[in-house]
Amino acid sequence: KQEVTQIPAALSVPEGENLVLNCSFTDSAIYNLQWFRQDPGKGLTSLLLIQSSQREQTSGRLNASLDKSSGRSTLYIAASQPGDSATYLCAVFFGNEKLTFGTGTRLTIIP
């Protein structure tokens, strides 16, 4: 069964620190992986899309990596800010007409 796992479910970090969020998936034959941000009561905002042929993508303070052979992706956030507080979701497209989501990591940046 194709599954996506995000651990931990919640993370609190002091402002200014760099941090890493983890995503693991069970099938290395993926098409792409996408990281989203979800604010309470709001929709999903796409942060980064990594194609299967890529190893990383960067956008501002965010860097996402992909290691298909080990079934892992990380989202690195540099110099964290209180505005980064949100739930971060990892979603994998396994080629079966849907995104398979992890249950997310709820990130709190402590001022």
Add this chain to the structure above:
Amino acid sequence: EAQVTQNPRYLITVTGKKLTVTCSQNMNHEYMSWYRQDPGLGLRQIYYSMNVEVTDKGDVPEGYKVSRKEKRNFPLILESPSPNQTSLYFCASSPNSGLASNTEAFFGQGTRLTVV
């Protein structure tokens, strides 16, 4: 502005009363889908559509219907809502079904449905 628009954003209804949640995208995307989000279960796909008049079941289709008469619209229909359909619903679209690996998915703002 490129976007996926869902309406309504919030809805409280009673068991058995038919309702429709609308979804519209202005990006000329071929692929659209519906997800529901429940605590501890993440987002699960309900239905998807690869193009006009082409729809198929996702992981949790029971109790739902969809239609795709136009490319931009993909309404979600609950013919007889039940309390277990209380959830947060998201509509999504992407240029195609993802066979091209650079397909990014865009999501609406969500519809919080409560069935009492």
